[in-house]
Amino acid sequence: MKTIEGISASYGYAIGPAFVYKRAELVIDSCIIEDPEAELTRLAGAVETARQQLDKVYEKALQESGKEHAEIFRAQTMMLDDPELMGKVKKLVEEEKQNVESALSETVENYAGIMEALDDEYLSARALDIRDVGSRVLRILLGVAESPTEGLLTPSIIIAKDLTPSDTILLDKTYVLGFCTSKGGATSHTAILARSLGLPAVVGAGKKVRKVKNGTSLIVDGDSGIVIVKPDEITLADYLLRQETFVKVKGVAAKVAHEPAITTDGYQVEVVANIGSADGIRSALDSGAEGVGLLRSEFLYLERNSLPSEEEQYKSYKTIADAFGKMPVILRSLDVGGDKDIPYIDLPLEDNPFLGVRAIRLCLSRPQLFKPQLRAALRAGYGNNLKLMFPMVATVDEVLKTRELLEECRVELRLEGKDIAEEMEIGIMIEIPAAAIMADQLADVVDFFSIGTNDLSQYTLAADRTNAAVAKIAAGFQPAVFRLIKQVIEAAHAKGKWVGLCGEMAGELLAIPILLGLGLDEFSMNPPAIPYAKLLIRSISMEKARQVAAQALNQTSSDAIRALIQEQVPEVNLG
Ligand code: PEP
Ligand code: MG
Numbered sequence: 337m338k339t340i341e342g343i344s345a346s347y348g349y350a351i352g353p354a355f356v357y358k359r360a361e362l363v364i365d366s367c368i369i370e371d372p373e374a375e376l377t378r379l380a381g382a383v384e385t386a387r388q389q390l391d392k393v394y395e396k397a398l399q400e401s402g403k404e405h406a407e408i409f410r411a412q413t414m415m416l417d418d419p420e421l422m423g424k425v426k427k428l429v430e431e432e433k434q435n436v437e438s439a440l441s442e443t444v445e446n447y448a449g450i451m452e453a454l455d456d457e458y459l460s461a462r463a464l465d466i467r468d469v470g471s472r473v474l475r476i477l478l479g480v481a482e483s484p485t486e487g488l489l490t491p492s493i494i495i496a497k498d499l500t501p502s503d504t505i506l507l508d509k510t511y512v513l514g515f516c517t518s519k520g521g522a523t524s525h526t527a528i529l530a531r532s533l534g535l536p537a538v539v540g541a542g543k544k545v546r547k548v549k550n551g552t553s554l555i556v557d558g559d560s561g562i563v564i565v566k567p568d569e570i571t572l573a574d575y576l577l578r579q580e581t582f583v584k585v586k587g588v589a590a591k592v593a594h595e596p597a598i599t600t601d602g603y604q605v606e607v608v609a610n611i612g613s614a615d616g617i618r619s620a621l622d623s624g625a626e627g628v629g630l631l632r633s634e635f636l637y638l639e640r641n642s643l644p645s646e647e648e649q650y651k652s653y654k655t656i657a658d659a660f661g662k663m664p665v666i667l668r669s670l671d672v673g674g675d676k677d678i679p680y681i682d683l684p685l686e687d688n689p690f691l692g693v694r695a696i697r698l699c700l701s702r703p704q705l706f707k708p709q710l711r712a713a714l715r716a717g718y719g720n721n722l723k724l725m726f727p728m729v730a731t732v733d734e735v736l737k738t739r740e741l742l743e744e745c746r747v748e749l750r751l752e753g754k755d756i757a758e759e760m761e762i763g764i765m766i767e768i769p770a771a772a773i774m775a776d777q778l779a780d781v782v783d784f785f786s787i788g789t790n791d792l793s794q795y796t797l798a799a800d801r802t803n804a805a806v807a808k809i810a811a812g813f814q815p816a817v818f819r820l821i822k823q824v825i826e827a828a829h830a831k832g833k834w835v836g837l838c839g840e841m842a843g844e845l846l847a848i849p850i851l852l853g854l855g856l857d858e859f860s861m862n863p864p865a866i867p868y869a870k871l872l873i874r875s876i877s878m879e880k881a882r883q884v885a886a887q888a889l890n891q892t893s894s895d896a897i898r899a900l901i902q903e904q905v906p907e908v909n910l911g
Contacts, residue, residue: 337564337565337566337567337568337571338544338564338565338566339562339563339564339565340541340542340544340545340562340563340564340565341541341542341561341562342516342538342539342540342541342542342545342561342562342563343520343521343538343539343540343541343561343807344538344558344559344560344561345515345520345526345527345530345531345537345538345539345558345561346515346527346530346531346534346535346536346537346558347536347558347559347582347864348514348534348535348536348558348559348579348582349514349536349555349556349557349558349559349575349578349579349582350493350513350514350535350536350554350555350556350558351513351554351555351556351572351575351576351579352491352492352493352513352514352553352554353490353492353493353550353551353552353553353554354492354493354495354548354549354550354551354552354553354554355487355488355492355493355494355495355511355550356495356496356548356549356550357494357495357496357499357503357507358496359471359503360480362441362471362474362475362478362480363478364437364438364441364474365435365437365438366434366435366437366438367435367438368433368434368435369429369433369434369435369436370433372429372430372433375429375435375436376426376429376430376436378436378477379425379426379429379436379440379473379477382473382476382477383416383422383473385476386416386469386472386473386476387413387416389472389476390409390412390413390416390469390472391413393409393502393505393506394406394409394410394413396505397409397501397505400505400509400533401505401529401533402615403615404612404613404615404616405501405505405529407639408465408501409501409502409505411465411639412465412468412469412472412501412502415465415466415469416469416473421443421444421447421466424443424446425439425440425443428442428443436477437474437477437478440470440473440474440477441470441474443470444466444467444469444470445467447463447466448463448464448466448467448470449463451463451466456675456677456802458675458676458677459677460521464498464500464501465500465501467500468500468501468502468503471500472502487550488507488508488511489511490511491510491511491512491513492511492512492513493513493514493515493516493554493556494507494512494514494515494516495516495517495545495546495548495554496515496516496517496518496526497517497518497519497546498517498518498519498520498526499515499517499526499529501529504526504529509533512533512535513535513536513556514530514535514536514537514556514558515529515530515535515536515537515538515539515556516537516538516539516541516545516554516556516563517537517538517539517540517541517545518540518541518542518543518544518545518546519539519540520539520540521539521540526539527539530558531862531864534864536556536557536558537556537558538556538557538558538561538562538563541563545563548565552565552566553565553566553567554566554567555567555571555572555575557575581909581910585868585871585910586867588871589867589868589870589871589910590867592867592870592871592874593623593624593866593867593870594624595624595870595874596626596870597859597869597870597873597874598873598874599852599873599874599876599877599878599881600874600875600876600877601877601878601879603852603878605852605856605857605858605859605873606626606627606629606836606857606858606859607624607625607626607858607859607860607861607866607869607870607873608625608626608627608628608629608663608664608666608836608858608859608860608861609623609625609627609628609629609630609860609861609862609863609866610628610629610630610632610838610860610861610862610863611628611630611631611632611656611863612631612632612634612635613635613636614652614655614656614659616628616863617656617659617660619863619864620863620866621659621660622863623863623864623866623867624866624867624870625663625863625866626663626664627660627663627664627665627666627721628656628660628663628664628665628666628860629664629666629786629836629838629842629858629859629860629861630666630668630725630786630838630860631653631656631665631666631667631668632668632671633649633653633667633668633669633670633671633709634670634671634672634676636648636649636652637670637672637678638676638678640680641680642680643680643681643705643708645708646708646709646711646712647712649708649709649712649713649716650711650712650715650716651716653667653712653713653716653717653722654715654716654720657716657717657720657721657722658719658720660720660721661720661721662720662721663721664721664722664723665720665721665722665723666722666723666724666725666763666786666836666838666860667713667716667722667723667724667725668725668726668727668765669695669696669699669706669709669710669713669724669725669726669727670695670698670699670705670706670709671694671695671727671728672694672695672698673689673692673693673694673695673697673698674689674690674692674694674695675689675690675801675802681702681705683698690794690800694728695726695727695728696726696727696728696729696734696738697728697734699726699738700734700737700738700741703741706741707741707744707745710724710741710742710745711745711748711749713760714742714745714746714749714756714757714760715749715754715755715756715757716757717756717757717760718755718756718757719755722757722760723760723761723762723763723783723784724742724760724761724762724763725762725763725764725765725784725786726738726762726763726764726765727764727765727767727788728765728767728768728791729764729765729766729768729771729778730768730770730771731770731771731774732774732777732778732781735764735778735781735782736781739762739781742762746758761783761784762782762783763782763783763784763785763786764778764782764785764786765785765786765787765788765791765838766778766785766786766787766788766792766824767787767788767789767790767791767792767795767839768791768792768795769792769795769796769820772787772792772820772821772823772824773820773823775823775824775827775828776827776830776831779827779828779830779831779833780831782833783833784828784833784834784835784836785824785828785833785834785835785836786835786836786837786838786858786860787821787824787835787836787837787838787839788838788839789812789817789821789837789839789840789841789842790812790839790840791839792812792817792820792821792839793810793811793812793814793817793839794810796814796816796817796820797809797810797814797816797817808894811894812839812840812841813841813844813846813847813894813897813898814893814894814897815888815889815890815891815892815893815894815897818850818854818885818888818889818897819889821837821851821854821856822854822885822889825854825855825856826855829855834857834858835855835856835857835858836856836857836858836859836860837851837856837858837859837860838860838861840861840862842859842860842861842869843859843861843862843865843866843868843869845868845869845872845908845910846897846898846901846902846908848869848872848873848908849872849876849880849881849884849885849901849905849908850881850884850885850888850897850901851885852873852876852878852881852885853878853880853881853882853883853884853885853886853888854885868910871910872907872908872910875907875910876905876907880904880905883904884900884901884904884905887900887904888900888901
């Protein structure tokens with residue numbers, strides 16, 4: 337028996353044989369050609385076939401995994417039309433007389449290599465897309481079949497280096513128990529697909545995974561992010577039991593997902609969803625979300641070539657806010673910079689972008705970028721319960737400046753005779769230690785806080801959230817972070833303001849009793865986590881939560897806190 341550590345990408349347990357997913361190697365011969373025109377005609381034909389294939393793959397993805405996932409293939413079709421990429425290929429064919437296979441493969445590798453070198457999780461995923469689309473065209477040129485899934489005839493755990501979007505959509509899901517990849521992070525396509533299918537997955541498990549042979553008996557533990565190769569009998573029995581409990585709990589949690597989250601001693605908290613676009617509305621409502629605690633507005637700005645207009649933003653925010661009726665929807669203003677780039681707005685190149693002109697700092701420095709979003713939000717909030725929240729606030733001054741700009745927009749819109757939300761609640765994210773420390777003063781100038789533990793942890797522990805080498809430190813389950821959370825909640829409550837938390841921690845079962853005990857009012861998480869979080873909150877008392885929260889703050893490490901909760905609150909196992 338051997339255990340391989342990776343990154344947990346999707347909850348649950350898969351037990352079964354390995355199916356090693358390997359694409360046929362594309363052998364690219366390079367040669368000097370005589371007739372560039374004929375070569376480019378071949379390319380145009382292959383591109384057209386690729387476009388038709390991608391249309392079909394898009395339809396399949398739409399039916400199986402929804403619009404969000406399917407959009408990946410629309411983006412790939414756009415790559416086929418990218419004048420820069422295709423221009424480079426043509427140039428190599430026309431000027432260097434390279435054969436089209438070698439010109440295409442060289443250009444795609446150059447592009448993908450540059451993106452990967454930037455050490456950015458999002459761009460690495462895009463590099464995979466470019467390679468995926470490039471391989472599709474090359475396969476057509478070389479006459480190689482589209483899918484290497486022959487042989488997948490029994491339910492199996494898919495083992496791969498990384499799965500491209502096309503790979504994942506072509507897999508026959510009736511035979512997929514779970515996934516394990518050697519590369520990739522929590523936002524890789526494999527991870528996204530596994531979550532949307534509700535299948536367990538571990539990603540980024542390293543080279544050892546590649547040694548696993550077809551048919552080897554495996555366990556993928558998506559909760560702990562580990563893969564067990566050739567498990568012994570005791571381990572297998574243990575996991576079969578865990579799997580049974582998981583399936584049972586899933587059914588129970590789903591049945592009561594729409595009931596409120598009230599502790600056994602009658603204390604109610606709000607459980608809401610984190611969503612990234614209108615596509616998240618359905619899964620949020622189906623999961624029992626009582627609103628949206630974080631609508632990441634970046635969705636409207638990414639994967640395009642120019643800024644979204646005020647009108648486009650207005651319509652989009654309004655569709656989402658209206659879908660939730662009287663329930664709250666918290667729109668977060670644009671949070672770019674750091675690890676999120678928008679090429680067309682020309683962000684400054686910075687040595688430390690996470691400590692640079694990110695989020696509210698960028699928006700305040702560019703009112704022409706910020707004001708259309710503020711105006712769109714004020715208009716979209718008319719007649720529903722839309723609230724507005726600002727990310728990465730460090731000082732009171734930033735809030736005052738933002739409010740001034742917001743007021744300016746209000747005055748303009750009134751003069752233009754537009755309907756606007758006059759009483760919109762305004763909040764800020766607490767994700768920089770300075771903001772947590774100054775929470776008492778910040779509470780005077782906002783209506784609510786939402787704690788962003790993903791960033792609060794990285795800034796408190798000086799551990800880059802995108803750097804795998806310090807991932808465990810940045811994971812946030814640290815006494816230092818809980819102490820800051822306590823301080824923020826107390827400062828806000830003293831001023832009569834409410835506090836939510838929308839970092840990944842809100843959906844972590846081990847963190848929930850502590851956050852509850854510290855007095856958190858609102859828990860905002862990815863929709864699939866909502867039924868479990870509600871089930872847990874309903875099974876414990878506030879009295880117990882307060883007791884363990886006090887103890888957790890006095891532990892010396894994250895491991896000690898986890899052990900404490902496991903021991904003191906067995907309900908976290910939901911079994
Ligand atoms: C956070 O930092 O916790 C958060 C929710 O924001 P994001 O992950 O989008 O930075
Ligand atoms: Mg953040």
